[in-house]
Amino acid sequence: MNLNTAFVTGATGLLGNNLVRALLGRGVAVKALVRSPEKGQQQFAGLAGVEIVVGDMENVPAFAPALRGCDVVFHTAAFFRDNYKGGRHWETLRRINVDGTAALIGQAYAAGVRRFVQTSSIAVLNGAPGAVIDETNDRDPAEADDYYRSKILADRAVQDFLEATPDMHATFVLPGWMWGPGDIGPTSAGQVALDTVLAKLPGLVPGSFSVVDARDVALAQIAAARRGRRGERYLAAGRHMTMRELIPLIGRIAGVPTPARALPLPLLYALAGVQEIYARLSGKPVLLSLATVRLMVSEADRTRFSHAKSERELGLGFRPVEETVRDVISWYRGHGWLPAGRGALTR
DSSP states (O other), rough: OOOOOEEEEEEHHHHHHHHHHHHHHOOOOEEEEOOHHHHHHHHTTTTTTTEEEEEOOHHHHGGGGGGGSSSSEEEEOOOOSSSSSSOHHHHIIIIIIIIHHHHHHHHHHHHHHEEEEEEEOGBOOOOTTTTOOOTTOOOGGGEEEHHHHHHHHHHHHHHHHHHHHHEEEEEEEEEEEOOOOSOOSOOOHHHHHHHTTTTTTOBOOOOOOOEEHHHHHHHHHHHHHHOOOTTOOEEEEEEEEEEEHHHHHHHHHTTTOOOBOOOOOHHHHHHHHHHHHHHHHOOOSOOOOOOOOHHHHHHTTOEOOHHHHEEEEHHOOOHHHHHHHHHHHHHHHTTSSSSTTOOOOOO
16 A cells, blocks of 8 residues: 555554654654644654644544545544543543544545554453453453443444445554653553652552553554554554563663562552542542552453464564663653663663
């Protein structure tokens, strides 16, 4: 396919900004959808080939004219409650993640775009603890939490459009827990990195994760646009890790001590309860909520994924987690988020 101009939603996010840079590096012009012009300038000031489009996934028709002339839409935007702010968020999740996705692929088609890459998630998959999970292991939406269910239904909206529109091409990329430079949110990954280096972690939480570099997910998206088969899913989950492995790794690379004791579940539930009260009273977000603890327990050791299909069809590979962590810490230090003198990066 000819890939001259791409439209990227969620362009200032962790995946979005790294995808924009990967596309520019391959000579592809980018229309970057941002909600905040200030964040757009923060991420992309001085980068040639980027056209900033201000818009919101809750009002797709408002920015739809900018879709004209694009060869592909990379849909990375999503509402994700990375932290707890009190209350339930299903209606917002449905409007942005489900209805917004359905509106976007419809508007893209109406604008003449015939290729669409949907950023899905490992959240749409499930398996037994310890099992290796692949793209065929669907999660039952009735048993999923609100965010997981919204991603399942968003993917279904894309599949429904494909079934009704034979000349539309769409693929799905399923990332794990993304880490990488340019995480200005920050996401939970960036916050864990910052808290570890700044000695704010009280201990190690249980559970396991699938850690992936956002730059590798970006490459998977580009490959999916070029070579992916219509309607197919491609895992980009990364490496299975526990916090007992990840936190000391961050400490070694950053040159700082890290906690060694594991936090028992009763203490975690108690801390989460206190954090939720604080969030309700202060209006400030917190990373640890009761839902987060329950999710860590339910998903423990369900983070081993097979990338055989992605490797075979997309040529997907992953850089070492050590390289990712080193680049994350270096980026935060270089941009003033971390003091340059705290610890020394190891090689």
